[in-house]
Amino acid sequence: MKPAAFDYLRAATTSEALEALAQQGGDARVLAGGQSLMAMLNMRLAKPKLLVDIMRIKELRRIERQKDAVVIGASVRQAELLAWPALAEALPLVALALPWVGHMQTRSRGTVCGSLAHADPSAEMPLTLVALGGEVLLRSAKRRRRVAAKDFFAGMMLTARADDELIEGISLPIARDGRFAFREVARRHGDFAIVACAAMKTSSGVRLAVGGVADVPTARDWPRLDGTALDDALNAFAYELGARDDVHATARYRRDLVRMIGRDLIGEVLQ
Template sequence: MKPKAFDYMRANSVDEAVAGLAKTGEGARILAGGQSMVPILNFRLADPELLIDISRIKELDYIKIDGNAVQIGAATRQAKVMAWPELADRIPLLAKALPHVGHFQTRSRGTICGSLAHADPSSEIPLCLAMLDGEVILKSASGERRLAAADFQTGMLSTAKRDDEMLVAARFPIAEAGTGYAFDEMAQRRGDFAIVAVAATVSASKIRLGVGGVADKPTIVEWGNIAGDELDDALNAFAWELGGYDDVHATARYRRELVRRLGRRVIEEART
Protein backbone atom coordinates (compact mmCIF):
# COMPACT_ATOMS: atom_id res chain seq x y z
CA MET A 1 0.00 0.00 0.00
CA LYS A 2 1.09 3.59 -0.50
CA PRO A 3 0.67 6.35 2.08
CA LYS A 4 -1.99 9.03 1.80
CA ALA A 5 -0.69 12.34 0.46
CA PHE A 6 1.11 14.52 3.02
CA ASP A 7 3.20 17.68 3.03
CA TYR A 8 6.91 17.28 3.64
CA MET A 9 9.18 19.79 5.36
CA ARG A 10 12.92 19.33 5.65
CA ALA A 11 13.86 21.20 8.83
CA ASN A 12 17.30 22.79 8.96
CA SER A 13 17.17 23.65 12.65
CA VAL A 14 15.36 22.69 15.84
CA ASP A 15 13.61 26.08 15.80
CA GLU A 16 12.22 25.37 12.34
CA ALA A 17 11.06 21.91 13.38
CA VAL A 18 9.27 23.05 16.55
CA ALA A 19 7.70 25.98 14.67
CA GLY A 20 6.26 23.43 12.22
CA LEU A 21 4.90 21.35 15.10
CA ALA A 22 3.37 24.45 16.74
CA LYS A 23 1.70 25.55 13.47
CA THR A 24 0.24 22.21 12.39
CA GLY A 25 -0.54 20.71 15.82
CA GLU A 26 -1.60 17.06 15.98
CA GLY A 27 -1.53 16.76 12.17
CA ALA A 28 2.28 16.98 12.19
CA ARG A 29 4.69 14.08 12.76
CA ILE A 30 8.47 13.97 13.03
CA LEU A 31 10.41 11.84 10.55
CA ALA A 32 13.87 10.80 11.83
CA GLY A 33 15.34 7.59 10.36
CA GLY A 34 11.98 6.52 8.93
CA GLN A 35 12.55 2.87 9.90
CA SER A 36 9.25 2.72 11.79
CA MET A 37 7.52 5.82 10.40
CA VAL A 38 7.68 4.80 6.73
CA PRO A 39 6.09 1.36 7.34
CA ILE A 40 3.47 3.10 9.52
CA LEU A 41 2.67 5.43 6.60
CA ASN A 42 2.65 2.62 4.05
CA PHE A 43 0.25 0.58 6.15
CA ARG A 44 -1.84 3.74 6.66
CA LEU A 45 -1.66 3.36 10.42
CA ALA A 46 -1.13 7.13 10.47
CA ASP A 47 -2.09 9.82 7.97
CA PRO A 48 -0.25 12.98 8.99
CA GLU A 49 -0.87 16.29 7.21
CA LEU A 50 2.79 17.22 7.55
CA LEU A 51 6.00 15.22 8.00
CA ILE A 52 8.86 17.21 9.51
CA ASP A 53 12.15 15.60 8.53
CA ILE A 54 14.78 16.20 11.22
CA SER A 55 17.38 13.80 9.85
CA ARG A 56 19.62 16.54 8.41
CA ILE A 57 19.59 18.91 11.39
CA LYS A 58 23.31 19.16 12.13
CA GLU A 59 22.86 20.53 15.67
CA LEU A 60 21.05 17.27 16.57
CA ASP A 61 23.72 14.91 15.22
CA TYR A 62 26.09 14.47 18.15
CA ILE A 63 27.27 12.28 21.03
CA LYS A 64 28.68 14.22 23.96
CA ILE A 65 29.56 13.68 27.58
CA ASP A 66 27.65 16.10 29.77
CA GLY A 67 28.14 15.74 33.52
CA ASN A 68 27.44 12.14 34.53
CA ALA A 69 25.61 11.27 31.30
CA VAL A 70 26.21 10.66 27.62
CA GLN A 71 23.86 12.91 25.70
CA ILE A 72 22.82 11.76 22.22
CA GLY A 73 21.14 14.17 19.79
CA ALA A 74 17.90 13.26 18.03
CA ALA A 75 19.41 13.01 14.53
CA THR A 76 22.17 10.64 15.70
CA ARG A 77 21.85 7.27 14.05
CA GLN A 78 22.10 3.98 15.90
CA ALA A 79 25.06 2.94 13.72
CA LYS A 80 27.02 6.06 14.71
CA VAL A 81 26.47 5.33 18.40
CA MET A 82 27.51 1.69 17.89
CA ALA A 83 30.71 2.84 16.21
CA TRP A 84 31.54 5.36 18.96
CA PRO A 85 34.84 4.07 20.44
CA GLU A 86 33.86 5.02 24.02
CA LEU A 87 30.49 3.25 23.97
CA ALA A 88 31.51 0.01 25.71
CA ASP A 89 33.20 1.93 28.56
CA ARG A 90 30.64 4.70 28.99
CA ILE A 91 27.33 2.87 28.37
CA PRO A 92 28.15 -0.88 28.37
CA LEU A 93 24.49 -1.87 28.53
CA LEU A 94 23.67 0.02 25.33
CA ALA A 95 26.80 -1.41 23.67
CA LYS A 96 25.49 -4.92 24.42
CA ALA A 97 21.92 -4.13 23.32
CA LEU A 98 22.47 -2.23 20.07
CA PRO A 99 23.60 -5.24 17.98
CA HIS A 100 20.12 -6.73 18.66
CA VAL A 101 18.30 -3.66 17.28
CA GLY A 102 17.15 -4.58 13.78
CA HIS A 103 19.82 -5.02 11.12
CA PHE A 104 22.91 -3.24 9.85
CA GLN A 105 20.69 -1.53 7.26
CA THR A 106 18.02 -0.31 9.73
CA ARG A 107 20.64 0.86 12.25
CA SER A 108 22.37 2.92 9.59
CA ARG A 109 19.21 5.07 9.25
CA GLY A 110 17.32 4.57 12.53
CA THR A 111 18.03 6.96 15.39
CA ILE A 112 18.31 6.38 19.14
CA CYS A 113 15.64 9.01 19.86
CA GLY A 114 13.33 7.69 17.12
CA SER A 115 13.26 4.33 18.85
CA LEU A 116 12.50 6.04 22.19
CA ALA A 117 9.71 8.13 20.61
CA HIS A 118 8.23 5.08 18.88
CA ALA A 119 8.05 3.32 22.30
CA ASP A 120 7.63 -0.26 21.15
CA PRO A 121 7.41 -2.44 24.31
CA SER A 122 9.89 -4.94 22.78
CA SER A 123 12.48 -2.35 21.78
CA GLU A 124 15.94 -2.62 23.23
CA ILE A 125 16.81 1.10 23.42
CA PRO A 126 13.85 2.18 25.62
CA LEU A 127 14.62 -0.79 27.90
CA CYS A 128 18.24 0.37 28.28
CA LEU A 129 17.23 3.98 29.00
CA ALA A 130 14.72 2.83 31.64
CA MET A 131 17.23 0.42 33.21
CA LEU A 132 19.84 3.13 33.57
CA ASP A 133 17.38 5.73 34.88
CA GLY A 134 18.12 7.94 31.90
CA GLU A 135 16.08 10.85 30.61
CA VAL A 136 14.89 12.53 27.45
CA ILE A 137 14.94 16.21 26.56
CA LEU A 138 11.78 17.47 24.87
CA LYS A 139 11.48 20.78 23.09
CA SER A 140 8.54 22.85 21.84
CA ALA A 141 8.19 26.42 20.62
CA SER A 142 7.39 27.42 24.21
CA GLY A 143 10.38 25.79 25.94
CA GLU A 144 12.27 22.69 26.96
CA ARG A 145 11.68 20.04 29.60
CA ARG A 146 13.36 16.87 30.79
CA LEU A 147 11.53 13.67 31.63
CA ALA A 148 12.82 10.53 33.31
CA ALA A 149 12.55 7.44 31.09
CA ALA A 150 10.02 5.96 33.52
CA ASP A 151 7.75 8.98 33.09
CA PHE A 152 8.30 9.32 29.33
CA GLN A 153 7.07 5.95 28.07
CA THR A 154 3.48 5.58 29.24
CA GLY A 155 2.51 2.34 27.48
CA MET A 156 2.54 0.47 24.17
CA LEU A 157 3.62 2.94 21.45
CA SER A 158 2.66 5.84 23.72
CA THR A 159 4.67 8.49 25.52
CA ALA A 160 4.16 11.65 27.56
CA LYS A 161 5.36 13.76 24.60
CA ARG A 162 2.86 16.46 23.64
CA ASP A 163 1.90 17.01 19.98
CA ASP A 164 3.84 20.29 19.89
CA GLU A 165 7.01 18.68 21.27
CA MET A 166 9.90 16.73 19.78
CA LEU A 167 12.72 14.84 21.42
CA VAL A 168 15.96 16.72 20.98
CA ALA A 169 18.18 14.35 22.96
CA ALA A 170 18.41 11.31 25.22
CA ARG A 171 20.70 11.13 28.25
CA PHE A 172 22.21 7.80 29.30
CA PRO A 173 23.95 7.85 32.72
CA ILE A 174 27.61 6.83 32.51
CA ALA A 175 28.51 3.37 33.86
CA GLU A 176 29.45 3.17 37.51
CA ALA A 177 32.63 1.39 38.63
CA GLY A 178 31.79 -1.82 40.50
CA THR A 179 28.57 -2.44 38.57
CA GLY A 180 28.23 -5.19 35.94
CA TYR A 181 25.94 -4.88 32.92
CA ALA A 182 24.39 -7.58 30.72
CA PHE A 183 21.75 -7.82 28.01
CA ASP A 184 20.12 -10.70 26.16
CA GLU A 185 16.95 -11.44 24.23
CA MET A 186 15.03 -14.13 22.41
CA ALA A 187 13.80 -13.30 18.92
CA GLN A 188 12.55 -15.60 16.17
CA ARG A 189 15.41 -14.51 13.92
CA ARG A 190 18.42 -12.29 14.57
CA GLY A 191 17.27 -8.69 13.98
CA ASP A 192 13.59 -9.36 14.64
CA PHE A 193 11.86 -7.57 17.49
CA ALA A 194 12.45 -9.44 20.75
CA ILE A 195 9.82 -11.81 22.10
CA VAL A 196 11.41 -11.10 25.47
CA ALA A 197 14.41 -8.82 26.10
CA VAL A 198 16.21 -8.70 29.45
CA ALA A 199 18.82 -6.36 30.90
CA ALA A 200 20.59 -6.61 34.25
CA THR A 201 22.86 -4.46 36.36
CA VAL A 202 24.51 -5.98 39.42
CA SER A 203 26.51 -4.20 42.12
CA ALA A 204 27.75 -5.42 45.52
CA SER A 205 24.41 -4.63 47.15
CA LYS A 206 21.82 -4.56 44.38
CA ILE A 207 20.42 -6.51 41.43
CA ARG A 208 18.31 -4.61 38.92
CA LEU A 209 16.50 -6.54 36.21
CA GLY A 210 14.57 -5.01 33.31
CA VAL A 211 12.25 -6.87 30.97
CA GLY A 212 10.87 -5.78 27.60
CA GLY A 213 8.25 -7.50 25.46
CA VAL A 214 6.06 -8.87 28.24
CA ALA A 215 4.22 -5.83 29.63
CA ASP A 216 3.18 -2.74 27.64
CA LYS A 217 6.44 -0.97 28.51
CA PRO A 218 9.81 -1.92 30.03
CA THR A 219 9.36 -3.20 33.58
CA ILE A 220 12.13 -2.96 36.16
CA VAL A 221 12.53 -4.81 39.45
CA GLU A 222 15.20 -4.46 42.13
CA TRP A 223 16.45 -6.97 44.70
CA GLY A 224 19.33 -7.15 47.13
CA ASN A 225 22.29 -9.19 45.87
CA ILE A 226 20.44 -12.52 46.24
CA ALA A 227 21.55 -15.83 44.67
CA GLY A 228 20.62 -19.51 44.36
CA ASP A 229 17.08 -20.61 45.23
CA GLU A 230 16.24 -17.18 46.58
CA LEU A 231 17.01 -15.66 43.17
CA ASP A 232 15.03 -18.39 41.34
CA ASP A 233 12.02 -17.74 43.59
CA ALA A 234 12.26 -13.99 43.02
CA LEU A 235 12.50 -14.48 39.24
CA ASN A 236 9.51 -16.83 39.27
CA ALA A 237 7.41 -14.38 41.29
CA PHE A 238 8.42 -11.53 38.96
CA ALA A 239 7.53 -13.61 35.86
CA TRP A 240 4.03 -14.26 37.25
CA GLU A 241 3.64 -10.62 38.23
CA LEU A 242 4.42 -9.58 34.63
CA GLY A 243 1.85 -12.07 33.41
CA GLY A 244 2.55 -12.01 29.68
CA TYR A 245 0.17 -12.57 26.80
CA ASP A 246 -0.42 -15.07 23.99
CA ASP A 247 0.15 -13.93 20.43
CA VAL A 248 1.30 -15.39 17.10
CA HIS A 249 4.94 -15.32 18.27
CA ALA A 250 4.70 -16.96 21.70
CA THR A 251 2.43 -17.95 24.55
CA ALA A 252 2.28 -16.14 27.88
CA ARG A 253 3.73 -19.29 29.49
CA TYR A 254 6.73 -19.25 27.13
CA ARG A 255 7.30 -15.56 27.84
CA ARG A 256 7.30 -16.23 31.60
CA GLU A 257 9.83 -19.04 31.10
CA LEU A 258 12.06 -16.65 29.15
CA VAL A 259 11.89 -14.13 31.99
CA ARG A 260 13.10 -16.84 34.40
CA ARG A 261 15.84 -18.30 32.19
CA LEU A 262 17.15 -15.21 30.42
CA GLY A 263 16.76 -13.22 33.64
CA ARG A 264 18.95 -15.67 35.51
CA ARG A 265 21.49 -15.72 32.65
CA VAL A 266 21.94 -11.92 32.47
CA ILE A 267 22.14 -11.57 36.25
CA GLU A 268 24.92 -14.19 36.39
CA GLU A 269 26.72 -12.49 33.49
CA ALA A 270 26.46 -9.05 35.09
CA ARG A 271 27.76 -10.48 38.39
CA THR A 272 31.08 -11.59 36.90
Protein backbone atom coordinates in the same frame (compact mmCIF):
# COMPACT_ATOMS: atom_id res chain seq x y z
CA MET B 1 -0.40 0.48 -0.04
CA LYS B 2 0.79 4.03 -0.42
CA PRO B 3 0.69 6.81 2.17
CA ALA B 4 -2.20 9.23 2.38
CA ALA B 5 -1.30 12.67 1.04
CA PHE B 6 0.78 14.88 3.35
CA ASP B 7 2.90 18.03 3.25
CA TYR B 8 6.64 17.72 3.81
CA LEU B 9 8.98 20.10 5.65
CA ARG B 10 12.74 19.59 5.69
CA ALA B 11 13.59 21.62 8.78
CA ALA B 12 16.94 23.41 8.72
CA THR B 13 16.91 24.36 12.41
CA THR B 14 15.36 23.10 15.60
CA SER B 15 13.34 26.32 15.87
CA GLU B 16 11.81 25.71 12.44
CA ALA B 17 10.79 22.18 13.43
CA LEU B 18 9.34 23.34 16.74
CA GLU B 19 7.35 26.10 15.04
CA ALA B 20 5.82 23.56 12.67
CA LEU B 21 4.91 21.26 15.56
CA ALA B 22 3.38 24.17 17.48
CA GLN B 23 1.20 25.07 14.50
CA GLN B 24 0.16 21.57 13.45
CA GLY B 25 0.09 19.73 16.79
CA GLY B 26 -1.31 16.24 16.45
CA ASP B 27 -1.55 16.59 12.67
CA ALA B 28 2.26 16.53 12.35
CA ARG B 29 4.73 13.66 12.68
CA VAL B 30 8.51 13.89 13.05
CA LEU B 31 10.63 12.01 10.52
CA ALA B 32 14.16 10.97 11.50
CA GLY B 33 15.38 7.56 10.35
CA GLY B 34 11.92 6.54 9.21
CA GLN B 35 12.45 2.81 9.74
CA SER B 36 9.16 2.48 11.65
CA LEU B 37 7.28 5.57 10.50
CA MET B 38 7.53 4.88 6.77
CA ALA B 39 5.96 1.45 7.21
CA MET B 40 3.15 2.98 9.26
CA LEU B 41 2.58 5.61 6.57
CA ASN B 42 2.45 3.01 3.83
CA MET B 43 -0.09 0.94 5.77
CA ARG B 44 -2.00 4.14 6.65
CA LEU B 45 -1.70 3.42 10.33
CA ALA B 46 -0.44 7.00 10.53
CA LYS B 47 -1.98 9.73 8.37
CA PRO B 48 -0.35 13.04 9.30
CA LYS B 49 -1.04 16.24 7.41
CA LEU B 50 2.60 17.31 7.80
CA LEU B 51 5.87 15.36 7.97
CA VAL B 52 8.69 17.28 9.69
CA ASP B 53 12.09 15.94 8.62
CA ILE B 54 14.75 16.71 11.27
CA MET B 55 17.71 14.84 9.79
CA ARG B 56 19.38 17.97 8.37
CA ILE B 57 19.45 19.74 11.74
CA LYS B 58 23.13 19.71 12.68
CA GLU B 59 22.64 20.63 16.35
CA LEU B 60 20.63 17.41 16.86
CA ARG B 61 23.41 15.22 15.47
CA ARG B 62 25.62 15.08 18.51
CA ILE B 63 27.05 12.54 20.91
CA GLU B 64 28.29 14.60 23.82
CA ARG B 65 30.04 13.23 26.86
CA GLN B 66 29.32 15.39 29.87
CA LYS B 67 30.48 15.02 33.47
CA ASP B 68 28.13 12.21 34.51
CA ALA B 69 26.13 11.44 31.37
CA VAL B 70 26.22 11.00 27.62
CA VAL B 71 23.74 13.09 25.63
CA ILE B 72 22.64 11.61 22.30
CA GLY B 73 20.86 13.93 19.87
CA ALA B 74 17.65 13.16 18.02
CA SER B 75 19.25 12.70 14.61
CA VAL B 76 22.08 10.38 15.69
CA ARG B 77 21.77 7.12 13.79
CA GLN B 78 22.09 3.81 15.57
CA ALA B 79 25.14 2.90 13.47
CA GLU B 80 26.83 6.19 14.43
CA LEU B 81 26.39 5.49 18.13
CA LEU B 82 27.61 1.91 17.69
CA ALA B 83 30.75 3.25 15.97
CA TRP B 84 31.43 5.88 18.69
CA PRO B 85 34.88 4.99 20.08
CA ALA B 86 33.94 5.61 23.72
CA LEU B 87 30.70 3.60 23.67
CA ALA B 88 31.92 0.40 25.34
CA GLU B 89 33.64 2.31 28.13
CA ALA B 90 30.97 4.96 28.79
CA LEU B 91 27.79 3.01 28.01
CA PRO B 92 28.63 -0.71 28.09
CA LEU B 93 25.00 -1.84 28.24
CA VAL B 94 24.19 0.15 25.10
CA ALA B 95 27.22 -1.41 23.41
CA LEU B 96 25.82 -4.86 24.26
CA ALA B 97 22.27 -4.10 23.12
CA LEU B 98 22.80 -2.10 19.92
CA PRO B 99 24.01 -5.02 17.75
CA TRP B 100 20.63 -6.67 18.41
CA VAL B 101 18.74 -3.69 16.93
CA GLY B 102 17.58 -4.71 13.46
CA HIS B 103 20.33 -5.27 10.92
CA MET B 104 23.33 -3.29 9.69
CA GLN B 105 21.21 -1.80 6.89
CA THR B 106 18.44 -0.59 9.20
CA ARG B 107 20.90 0.69 11.82
CA SER B 108 22.53 2.84 9.15
CA ARG B 109 19.23 4.71 8.77
CA GLY B 110 17.35 4.30 12.04
CA THR B 111 17.96 6.75 14.87
CA VAL B 112 18.35 6.03 18.57
CA CYS B 113 15.69 8.55 19.57
CA GLY B 114 13.35 7.44 16.79
CA SER B 115 13.20 3.98 18.37
CA LEU B 116 12.26 5.57 21.68
CA ALA B 117 9.59 7.73 20.07
CA HIS B 118 8.04 4.66 18.41
CA ALA B 119 7.96 2.98 21.85
CA ASP B 120 7.60 -0.61 20.73
CA PRO B 121 7.80 -2.62 23.99
CA SER B 122 9.91 -5.27 22.21
CA ALA B 123 12.55 -2.82 21.03
CA GLU B 124 16.02 -2.82 22.54
CA MET B 125 16.63 0.92 22.99
CA PRO B 126 13.57 1.61 25.17
CA LEU B 127 14.60 -1.33 27.36
CA THR B 128 18.15 0.02 27.65
CA LEU B 129 16.92 3.51 28.55
CA VAL B 130 14.75 2.10 31.35
CA ALA B 131 17.48 -0.23 32.62
CA LEU B 132 19.99 2.62 32.90
CA GLY B 133 17.51 5.08 34.39
CA GLY B 134 18.09 7.57 31.58
CA GLU B 135 16.10 10.67 30.69
CA VAL B 136 14.36 11.89 27.54
CA LEU B 137 14.98 15.54 26.66
CA LEU B 138 11.80 17.11 25.30
CA ARG B 139 11.48 20.56 23.80
CA SER B 140 8.60 22.63 22.47
CA ALA B 141 8.46 26.21 21.24
CA LYS B 142 7.65 27.27 24.81
CA ARG B 143 9.72 25.09 27.11
CA ARG B 144 12.23 22.30 27.71
CA ARG B 145 11.69 19.40 30.08
CA ARG B 146 13.38 16.17 31.11
CA VAL B 147 11.32 13.03 31.60
CA ALA B 148 12.66 9.97 33.41
CA ALA B 149 12.61 6.78 31.35
CA LYS B 150 10.15 5.08 33.72
CA ASP B 151 7.68 7.93 33.17
CA PHE B 152 8.22 8.39 29.43
CA PHE B 153 6.69 5.13 28.19
CA ALA B 154 2.95 5.30 28.80
CA GLY B 155 1.84 2.11 27.03
CA MET B 156 2.33 0.15 23.85
CA MET B 157 3.61 2.71 21.33
CA LEU B 158 2.51 5.53 23.64
CA THR B 159 4.79 8.08 25.29
CA ALA B 160 4.62 11.18 27.46
CA ARG B 161 5.66 13.39 24.54
CA ALA B 162 3.09 16.12 23.84
CA ASP B 163 1.99 16.80 20.26
CA ASP B 164 3.98 20.04 20.08
CA GLU B 165 7.16 18.52 21.54
CA LEU B 166 10.27 17.20 19.86
CA ILE B 167 12.54 14.59 21.40
CA GLU B 168 15.68 16.70 21.36
CA GLY B 169 17.83 13.89 22.70
CA ILE B 170 18.37 11.50 25.56
CA SER B 171 20.70 11.51 28.54
CA LEU B 172 22.25 8.25 29.76
CA PRO B 173 24.36 7.99 32.93
CA ILE B 174 27.99 7.05 32.39
CA ALA B 175 28.89 3.65 33.81
CA ARG B 176 30.85 3.72 37.07
CA ASP B 177 32.50 0.40 37.95
CA GLY B 178 29.34 -1.60 37.21
CA ARG B 179 28.73 -4.90 35.47
CA PHE B 180 26.17 -5.24 32.69
CA ALA B 181 24.61 -8.05 30.67
CA PHE B 182 22.06 -8.24 27.86
CA ARG B 183 20.31 -11.09 26.10
CA GLU B 184 17.23 -11.56 23.97
CA VAL B 185 15.27 -14.30 22.25
CA ALA B 186 13.71 -13.58 18.85
CA ARG B 187 12.54 -15.65 15.90
CA ARG B 188 15.59 -14.45 13.96
CA HIS B 189 18.43 -12.12 14.77
CA GLY B 190 17.26 -8.60 13.96
CA ASP B 191 13.58 -9.29 14.65
CA PHE B 192 11.82 -7.62 17.54
CA ALA B 193 12.42 -9.55 20.74
CA ILE B 194 10.02 -12.15 22.10
CA VAL B 195 11.75 -11.44 25.41
CA ALA B 196 14.77 -9.21 26.03
CA CYS B 197 16.52 -8.78 29.38
CA ALA B 198 19.15 -6.37 30.64
CA ALA B 199 20.86 -6.72 34.00
CA MET B 200 23.22 -4.47 35.90
CA LYS B 201 24.97 -4.57 39.24
CA THR B 202 23.95 -1.70 41.50
CA SER B 203 25.31 -0.36 44.77
CA SER B 204 22.57 -2.18 46.69
CA GLY B 205 22.26 -5.34 44.61
CA VAL B 206 21.02 -5.87 41.08
CA ARG B 207 18.56 -4.44 38.56
CA LEU B 208 16.79 -6.55 35.94
CA ALA B 209 14.85 -4.91 33.09
CA VAL B 210 12.57 -6.86 30.75
CA GLY B 211 11.15 -5.96 27.34
CA GLY B 212 8.76 -7.77 25.03
CA VAL B 213 6.40 -8.95 27.76
CA ALA B 214 4.53 -6.00 29.30
CA ASP B 215 3.23 -3.01 27.34
CA VAL B 216 6.30 -1.05 28.44
CA PRO B 217 9.85 -2.11 29.35
CA THR B 218 9.92 -2.71 33.10
CA ALA B 219 12.74 -2.83 35.65
CA ARG B 220 13.03 -4.23 39.16
CA ASP B 221 15.72 -3.61 41.77
CA TRP B 222 16.58 -6.30 44.29
CA PRO B 223 19.21 -6.77 46.98
CA ARG B 224 21.63 -9.58 46.38
CA LEU B 225 19.48 -12.74 46.31
CA ASP B 226 20.48 -16.38 46.08
CA GLY B 227 18.82 -19.75 45.69
CA THR B 228 15.08 -19.94 46.24
CA ALA B 229 14.85 -16.25 47.15
CA LEU B 230 16.04 -15.31 43.66
CA ASP B 231 13.77 -17.91 42.06
CA ASP B 232 10.77 -16.53 43.97
CA ALA B 233 11.59 -12.93 43.00
CA LEU B 234 11.97 -13.83 39.33
CA ASN B 235 8.77 -15.86 39.34
CA ALA B 236 6.80 -13.00 40.90
CA PHE B 237 8.27 -10.52 38.42
CA ALA B 238 7.46 -12.79 35.47
CA TYR B 239 3.80 -12.90 36.50
CA GLU B 240 3.61 -9.17 37.31
CA LEU B 241 4.55 -8.36 33.70
CA GLY B 242 1.20 -9.73 32.53
CA ALA B 243 2.39 -11.75 29.53
CA ARG B 244 -0.17 -12.59 26.84
CA ASP B 245 -0.33 -15.22 24.11
CA ASP B 246 0.29 -13.98 20.56
CA VAL B 247 1.39 -15.38 17.19
CA HIS B 248 5.04 -15.40 18.30
CA ALA B 249 4.90 -17.03 21.73
CA THR B 250 2.65 -18.08 24.58
CA ALA B 251 2.47 -16.21 27.86
CA ARG B 252 3.89 -19.27 29.61
CA TYR B 253 6.92 -19.33 27.30
CA ARG B 254 7.59 -15.65 27.95
CA ARG B 255 7.42 -16.19 31.71
CA ASP B 256 9.81 -19.11 31.40
CA LEU B 257 12.24 -16.94 29.45
CA VAL B 258 12.10 -14.15 32.03
CA ARG B 259 12.94 -16.65 34.79
CA MET B 260 15.67 -18.44 32.84
CA ILE B 261 17.40 -15.46 31.22
CA GLY B 262 16.96 -13.33 34.33
CA ARG B 263 18.73 -15.89 36.51
CA ASP B 264 21.57 -16.28 34.02
CA LEU B 265 22.15 -12.52 33.64
CA ILE B 266 21.95 -11.84 37.35
CA GLY B 267 24.52 -14.56 37.96
CA GLU B 268 26.70 -13.02 35.26
CA VAL B 269 26.72 -9.49 36.69
CA LEU B 270 27.14 -10.61 40.31
CA GLN B 271 29.89 -13.18 39.81
